[in-house]
Amino acid sequence: MRTQFHHNLDHLAGQLQVMCRRDGAAIATATDALLHADVELAEEVLDLCGDLEILREDCESTAVSLLALQAPVAGELRQVVTAIQLTGNLTRMGALTEHIADIARRRHPVHAVPEPVRPIVARMGAAAVAIATSAVEVLGTRDPHDAAALDDQDDVMDRLQHDLLTAVLAEDWTEGAAAAVDLALIGRYYERFADNAVEVGRRTVFMATGYTPGTWQPQSADRH
């Protein structure tokens, strides 16, 4: 029974990996759409993200079947509940990516990202892809050390967001308030994308092991 449960949990983790890989592909495309003011790429992001809702339903179905057919208790029950919460993070990452693509689309043919801050946004895009890739790995390895590394990647993203805000609020900013507002929101979307990836890592470790490594801030669902 325990073996079957873990086999099913592996299957669920595989489905979650598919979602997370999709998030990574979508944010890579969204960043390209943004940096090149490419409306076709922006449309492509909406397609990529549209699939996430279906993938989420598949994950939730697996989790609910697991609950219904195996009636896990105690720690194993908490693990399945955590997997369900994890689908929420992965769906949210897609929604944030759509917001980024949407700004690229709405501003087209104007560049939403003026030339002076394009390098920062490019680095935010790369950081987002990197953290999504790491989250996919953690979903596979379920290794607490791999998950802890996500925190460092999140710190990189936080610094980039800070750099972006500093640039748009500087005295020598000449691109106007509209671009500043777009960029503040874009920065926020990338930062939240990374936050959700960190939570994917934390929850994955809890899902696999039933405990949260002590070096992390306890999460609501992870404390029991």
Added chain:
Amino acid sequence: MRTQFHHNLDHLAGQLQVMCRRDGAAIATATDALLHADVELAEEVLDLCGDLEILREDCESTAVSLLALQAPVAGELRQVVTAIQLTGNLTRMGALTEHIADIARRRHPVHAVPEPVRPIVARMGAAAVAIATSAVEVLGTRDPHDAAALDDQDDVMDRLQHDLLTAVLAEDWTEGAAAAVDLALIGRYYERFADNAVEVGRRTVFMATGYTPGTWQPQSADRH
């Protein structure tokens, strides 16, 4: 058994109401902090929101006990799963409220909301309190019509956010890019607060009835 299950589900809905009421009180206080540049009120918000994490754990414990002790299947199982997802929305509402309070605190003694747009932000605050209050009611009545009314309240919020962005991007905006950026983020936080309240309503109806009213966009968890 069925009666006991529904009794426990009622208890859980009551706990969720406590969380939602806290969200409403916190966003009312955060709006006051913002409009009056009152740093003490901003600190109070952080206290109010700090409790949400504990309340969330209580809800999740109840839900997990319900799963473990009653091993519900099919529709009833989906209802408990939905309740767990709902705690995510209610926690998120608190986090968004903290972000609003945080802007008030960081800008102090400067007003984060310049005089010309203060009426719009005041209306956003009132709309947020109203939608949180309605969500508390839906958690009690679990009435699909009450839940549908949340969509209308969300439309009000979306219009206010649009008005706020229009104001800060207008040619005659003289308050600078920094204020514009703050206000774009503030608008985003209020809008996401309302979005989450709408989802609380939808999920509550699904939790109580096992189906999602056909007039709504199907939600991932609500389609089965």
